[in-house]
Amino acid sequence: MRTALFRSVLKRSSSALTNNSTTSSSSYVVRRGFSSESAPERKVTILGAAGGIGQPLSLLMKLNPLVSKLALYDIAGTPGVAADVGHINTRSEVAGFAGEEQLGQALEGADVVIIPAGVPRKPGMTRDDLFNINAGIVKSLCTAIAKYCPHALVNMISNPVNSTVPIASEVFKKAGTYDEKKLFGVTTLDVVRAKTFYAGKAKVNVAEVNVPVVGGHAGITILPLFSQATPKANLPDEDIKALTKRTQDGGTEVVEAKAGKGSATLSMAYAGAIFADACLKGLNGVPDVVECSFVQSSVTDLPFFASKVRLGKNGVEEVLGLGPLSDYEKEGLEALKPELKSSIEKGLKFVNQS
Numbered sequence: 001m002r003t004a005l006f007r008s009v010l011k012r013s014s015s016a017l018t019n020n021s022t023t024s025s026s027s028y029v030v031r032r033g034f035s036s037e038s039a040p041e042r043k044v045t046i047l048g049a050a051g052g053i054g055q056p057l058s059l060l061m062k063l064n065p066l067v068s069k070l071a072l073y074d075i076a077g078t079p080g081v082a083a084d085v086g087h088i089n090t091r092s093e094v095a096g097f098a099g100e101e102q103l104g105q106a107l108e109g110a111d112v113v114i115i116p117a118g119v120p121r122k123p124g125m126t127r128d129d130l131f132n133i134n135a136g137i138v139k140s141l142c143t144a145i146a147k148y149c150p151h152a153l154v155n156m157i158s159n160p161v162n163s164t165v166p167i168a169s170e171v172f173k174k175a176g177t178y179d180e181k182k183l184f185g186v187t188t189l190d191v192v193r194a195k196t197f198y199a200g201k202a203k204v205n206v207a208e209v210n211v212p213v214v215g216g217h218a219g220i221t222i223l224p225l226f227s228q229a230t231p232k233a234n235l236p237d238e239d240i241k242a243l244t245k246r247t248q249d250g251g252t253e254v255v256e257a258k259a260g261k262g263s264a265t266l267s268m269a270y271a272g273a274i275f276a277d278a279c280l281k282g283l284n285g286v287p288d289v290v291e292c293s294f295v296q297s298s299v300t301d302l303p304f305f306a307s308k309v310r311l312g313k314n315g316v317e318e319v320l321g322l323g324p325l326s327d328y329e330k331e332g333l334e335a336l337k338p339e340l341k342s343s344i345e346k347g348l349k350f351v352n353q354s
């Protein structure tokens, strides 16, 4: 009875993850009846696993039947999180690692490394205000990734994403391990928000909504493409403007509502779990897995840019173009470029000067 209930929860959580893709990729696990035992072995490591995002993300990754080993690392607190999550009767073996001396062990053999380590915003701060602390954290964690699991896919959540992804690329380049197909800035939360807000305004079933979000992950660099949203709703211009602004300010909305107690953690854990699941499906050879992500790109003249990305056995299989844009979106694209360019350059410079 308990086993049957548990299988149905897993099946449902797996389809929920699948249905959230930017395009509707099919669930290999569910459709082909893959049992968790026959899915390939995959190790996922979470760096910052004891934090506000890290804990619920650890829970969601423990529920993912594609994971066979789950390594939870933080500077402190991870033995408790690992003991707790480890009692859940799903496929993966869980291990907790605390302190720098255990970082190598946490990373060794990882297929996917998810990084939600670092400080979150308080009201009145921009994501760039986190740069001074988080840049150093990301740099040291990426140095360890280059050493212990240079072939892993890296899912960067730590802010400011527009700078931390370039930081990671530069650390990997210096270590001689950079592979642009394996580095991802996680912008899935922008897509999750755009879908939720659009569904509410257009009065359509949220489970059927798709909205690409391109650009970067801060303020006006977040550019939702509501002209490409499906199902089509023909919303008036003022609604599109309001939806765009709300998506761009979604993080700030949560920071203000939490009033000093941090930023989005639960919705981010959900978004992070969706994106990691897509990476695992890609690695396992599931076709047509497409998600938006901030990656090395030639879609615009900027070296990194978020757009739809097809995921495959080596990470990025194809960076997809922007598709047709409305005049409003074209303006938004031009307006975001200077800020995104300077955030990227700030990240690159940090590694080269320090």
Ligand SMILES: NC(=O)C1=CN([C@@H]2O[C@H](COP(=O)(O)OP(=O)(O)OC[C@H]3O[C@@H](n4cnc5c(N)ncnc54)[C@H](O)[C@@H]3O)[C@@H](O)[C@H]2O)C=CC1
Pocket (backbone or CB within 6 Å): 047, 048, 049, 050, 051, 052, 053, 054, 073, 074, 075, 076, 116, 117, 118, 119, 120, 121, 130, 134, 137, 141, 156, 157, 158, 159, 160, 161, 186, 187, 188, 189, 190, 217, 262, 263, 264, 265, 268
């Ligand atoms: N990409 C996105 O869409 C989003 C990104 N974020 C970002 O995610 C980051 C984490 O946010 P929260 O979990 O709310 O913060 P938090 O403060 O609750 O947790 C951060 C965790 O990182 C750990 N940490 C600090 N230095 C570390 C190191 N060197 N190695 C390993 N772990 C370390 C801390 O001990 C803590 O447990 C922030 O930078 C935040 O801005 C938050 C929401 C959305």
Ligand SMILES: O=C([O-])CC(=O)C(=O)O
Pocket (backbone or CB within 6 Å): 120, 121, 127, 159, 189, 250, 251, 252, 254, 255, 263, 264
């Ligand atoms: O707003 C923040 O600081 C956290 C974040 O990136 C988001 O919620 O999108």
